[in-house]
Amino acid sequence: DTAVSQTPKYLVTQMGNDKSIKCEQNLGHDTMYWYKQDSKKFLKIMFSYNNKELIINETVPNRFSPKSPDKAHLNLHINSLELGDSAVYFCASSQVGAGYSENTQYFGPGTRLTVL
Amino acid sequence: GDSVTQMEGPVTLSEEAFLTINCTYTATGYPSLFWYVQYPGEGLQLLLKATKADDKGSNKGFEATYRKETTSFHLEKGSVQVSDSAVYFCALSDLGAQKLVFGQGTRLTINP
Numbered sequence: 001d002t003a004v005s006q007t008p009k010y011l012v013t014q015m016g017n018d019k020s021i022k023c024e025q026n027l028g029h030d031t032m033y034w035y036k037q038d039s040k041k042f043l044k045i046m047f048s049y050n051n052k053e054l055i056i057n058e059t060v061p062n063r064f065s066p067k068s069p070d071k072a073h074l075n076l077h078i079n080s081l082e083l084g085d086s087a088v089y090f091c092a093s094s095q096v097g098a099g100y101s102e103n104t105q106y107f108g109p110g111t112r113l114t115v116l
Numbered sequence: 117g118d119s120v121t122q123m124e125g126p127v128t129l130s131e132e133a134f135l136t137i138n139c140t141y142t143a144t145g146y147p148s149l150f151w152y153v154q155y156p157g158e159g160l161q162l163l164l165k166a167t168k169a170d171d172k173g174s175n176k177g178f179e180a181t182y183r184k185e186t187t188s189f190h191l192e193k194g195s196v197q198v199s200d201s202a203v204y205f206c207a208l209s210d211l212g213a214q215k216l217v218f219g220q221g222t223r224l225t226i227n228p
């Protein structure tokens with residue numbers, strides 16, 4: 001009955017490789033997000049999608065490409081991985097729309113990416 | 117832009133001590149405010165929230181009150197336990213922006 005799930009939990013890869021992280025939510029939410037947590041635990045928004053439409057792209061390098069095949073899934077593909085991409089990546093979801101006065105986001109367990 | 121500032125950590129307390137973690141924010145609108153907790157090796161869990169001025173969020177013995185006049189949302193607990201050891205994040209959400217803006221996190225360690 002996991003609400004927001006991510007795969008894989010750990011990802012170790014070499015510089016220059018291409019990798020993907022998958023996220024799925026079963027909460028029926030219309031908006032999904034990717035956040036990056038750096039080594040100092042600082043969390044920052046990368047992308048958000050509402051009903052499969054890109055809403056936020058926070059000056060993320062274009063090596064990062066999110067894809068939302070449907071509103072329950074938001075995947076993150078990273079090309080030409082660099083050392084600085086090592087971080088924990090969190091997926092989240094929320095319901096944002098008419099009649100909703102807040103934006104409570106629910107997070108997945110995170111994917112720890114290590115680039116060697 | 118919107119921002120959140122938390123007290124510097126790490127914070128170390130003894131079991132049953134009183135806890136306060138300060139959080140102040142800057143926002144142009146009327147944001148919702150949140151506290152999230154990250155236990156070692158785990159993801160972020162919503163701890164509590166408040167959506168308008170003077171609202172009090174509470175959960176698991178933790179409380180925080182949305183203070184518009186001081187732009188603050190301090191987290192408190194009367195008697196902490198070893199199991200409360202974690203990193204705590206204050207965050208705000210401006211509905212129009214559709215994103216969470218996080219503070220830098222405060223690492224809390226409770227010693228038995």
